[in-house]
Amino acid sequence: MPDDAVRESTEYGDGWLARRLGWAVTEAPPERYRHQIRTDLLDETLKLANISAVTHFAVAVVIPILFWDTASRVYLAGLFVVVTAIIGLTLYTNRLYRRIYADGVSEIGVARGYRMAAGLALALGLTWATMPIMLFAPASDDQRLIIVATAAGLISDAYVVGPLLSVSFLFAVPLILGSFVGLARSGEAIALSIGVLLVVYAIFVLASVARMSRLSRERIHDRVRVEDQGQTIGLLLNEFEANTSDWLWETDEAGRFQHVSTRMAQALGRTEDELHATSLAALLGGTAREEDEPEGDGATEILACLSGREPFRERLVAFAGPEGIRWLRLSGKPFQDRRGVFAGFRGVGSDVTASRAAEERIAFLATRDALTGLSNRAVFHEIAQTACRAAAQPGGRTKSLLYLDLDGFKLVNDSAGHGAGDALLRQVADRIRAITAAEPSAHGFRLGGDEFAILHRGPIEAAEALAQACVTTIGEPYWIDGVRAEIGVSVGLAHAPRDATDPESLLRKADLALYTAKEAGKGRWQAFDASLERRAQRQRELDAAMRPALENGEMALHYQPLVSLGDDGRVVGFEALLRWNRPGEGAVSPAETVPIAESTGFVIEIGRWALRKACAEATGWPEGLRVAVNISSIHFRLPGFVGEVEAALQATGLPAGRLEIEITETIFLGNTPNVIENLRRLRALGVRIALDDFGTGFSSLSYLTQFPVDKIKIDRAFVRDLIHRRECLTVIEAIMVIARDLSIDVTVEGVETVQQAELLRLKHCNSAQGFLYSPAQPAREVPGLIESIPLKGGRRPPPQASAA
Template structure:
């Protein structure tokens, strides 16, 4: 029944009324306005198949349509591609600007995806910041072209109220019938391709390959062994000295994690750390490293610090400060002798816990070092805005310091700003006397690398403390008194 404010629904019930002769005289009954009920039913039906935030089809409808497309492709041989999308950088926006901004961003992404929908293409939001596209196509090349077009559309800058935001999207692609014949398998294989795409960097599209399943199986086996390694105490720490360029003294040791598996042998951190971070096991492994490093450092001379690498995942947990306090209390190590090494990605995660942890560490006298400086999201503004005691110049800059003028210019700029801010600088990956001489001439505080020593077991530390200064003075004989120039030394 139409009304000025819109259609309204009425439910009528009644029974016939007869006159004295038995003829139908009319009906007698009641009517009730059921508009609210009908709207509610329509809403329930909508929510069963569509995402209320974006209006896109949801995971339930995806499975229905994907199943139909798998059946059709199996019968006709005509492919249908599944594009599995995961937004790059969405969590940073959501955490920095709030969930309201995150929701608005998701709606904006959905609006940019809508134009790609047509008679043979369907768009879905599967949940969180994950989207999917089903696309009837001629083959993988056409699917990859669509994926690249989507990446370009989604990656353009956004305006959320008065805020500017930039995100990207990574896409994994799998096809039916070539890769899978049912929705679950199709989604799983697209997910494997997506995982490979994200591992290669942001804004990447990757098509499913058979070796990805082998990689997944290998990864699952590594996960299982990693859990056992924690239980069996298969992890140990080795220590690499940091040497002062002024006089050759060992000023600190960096604790580096080692895994000796009874079945795999020596497993490099590059192999197992990403798996530990993805599974959350890095928190327990990091806790072990903190406890062991503090316990060992308590045995050293009082002027030597220990540096421990902390994963961003571990750093942002609410238990992190308790783990620090427990390690210091159990070992008796003074807080000022503990140096926490974090990467630049921590500064992008400006959550309340992250910021509170940074400032609380400093208030307790624990030093903070910014590791691998210059390789990630580097911004010299971090050095002024955040509480940092030291920066560590990444080995990639040091490696070509003699051949690449650009690398030397970057190092000189970092050293100049650090000295003005009172921040100490360590150069990583120093392997030659020439590299050390260049750094020493520019007032770099410390060096770390194979020139001085690789990481060694804890049992060798007393010998290193005695030997390193002797080796240093053999490499760098003291100049005649007339050659000695005044030096500026930074550090706090």
């Protein structure tokens, strides 16, 4: 045995003897177990000592009686007295020890108990060791047999105090030595033979006692360890139940609850006594489970596992409690007793009502738009997919998609703030809910921003009526924080399976119809037809071809003359107009080109190109002729626009006073700081500003006082019916009065007849343009137009002064 093990065994309680019999001592236990093991070993030894005392007293009475006539009576009396005294002292100290340490034994108490037991055992062993020495030699053969048998029996008493090896050895070894000495004193051969046998017997007894002592230690060690582990497990379980939302449960073989926690009783809304009086199966079966079974309830599966004695894990169960449905998550598995017989179920449970409510809320939010509460885009695609699939089946009902986009929402959102915009969207959603509630076959969605959708199941006529109802209802005024807000809605309508058989195509075609509705003036609905798709395809083709066309020189500027309405009728300038001559197709109308370019932003590149090219070509014209270039509102709002103008003028050498930038009223809708700054910088530069299409927009007159412009161009709509409608001429007269007072030039567009030109001249309009004079012509035709146009107006240019 290693030295450290011997040292530990010494602390274990066997003292010096353990160092001599290390082979018989079990391996030292952990430090936390040693005191308890020593206490239990001493306790067992003291309990057995009471039984052993009775035996020793009986032997102490019988020996003097048997040897009273043949041995020294003084010795026999002394033997009786000493043995009786030791036995009495043993019983007394044993009782005293238990009384003193009834509430627990300290390490000092255990040490005292060990010393007490060792001293009494040694005293008793030495006393009995005198018996064979004093009685064997003079005894008769029969008496010798009694002595040998008595000595052998007393030696075997070492088994009784065997738990403490030192106590056993301190008692048995003196007795063995005394017996051997007594046999040896007789000097007889038979006695020596018996002595040898006695030694063999003693060795066997001592070895057996040592083994029994080791087994006792191991047994007590295992018991203490199991008890300690049981306490640890108990503490951990108590800590587990006290500090987590989970709790433990256990049933017997009949399914009745054997262990329930307070938290489990609280979760079920019952007392612990009520739960102990019922079974898990009855508890599960006591809740309505069939038609009323909540979605996700796993009670039926748990009942099947209980019946089949199979484990189950994390099954959700709904219980009807006093506060409503409570959701519990249960796990359990069967266990067996020591005989391997089924003894019941053990498991873990937790109340997940709150977490399930949170999960349901998350699931709701995952399918609902957070702002309006309508179904979101993800749900739209799922439902639309199912609807399109059903519509495509033979005999399937028509499914219609209404694609809604609010008109004027951006203006409200920008002017009143995003909070007002959100409130407006919520009110729109409420109206959509009211519309769909009146039409059970309709389902509303918010796709994002100010875009909504309604999926309708039913006849096309009903879907069209629903679209009109959306335009009417959503277009009614709104009140947001006491402020009136007015918006409209445009609706695109597409049908499955007539127009499309999948959600993406159906949405795309409804979008095309929506775009057409907005182009037609907004606040209306439009159904999809094949021409819209052809138009969209045409726009995609032109968009793809537009950029290379500009690079390859397919685009050019043509110039329409602006003619003075004075007596001379001369050309005062030209307006640069974009023309695209597409190979294989011919001329592409600007009415197609410009909206596409504006929607993609390519109009900015076209504007830069047109600005440079117009300035370059105008440098070859006679002095005094201006060139007007149309600039989109997108381009004009750029902070660097004035820099581009300056660069074009510097690169071409065209004087700033000969360049005129034409803009439309839409440029003022945003009223951004860049617009005002660019207008002022252009005026400071000497570039003229012309307001195109005047009179067709909103608040046109107010723009004349708010923004610096040099010219206004009256739209052709007023000229077309100038002869037949007196009010058109009245409007022009009013405009001219304002323009004269503000020192603003007036140009009239769309002049096609001499009569129109004469009326406009009489109203003192400054200039005109139109087919009466010339359509837009290539740059090479400009010199000819300058010469010929005064003749078309019925007047010749004034005679030139002689060079002389």
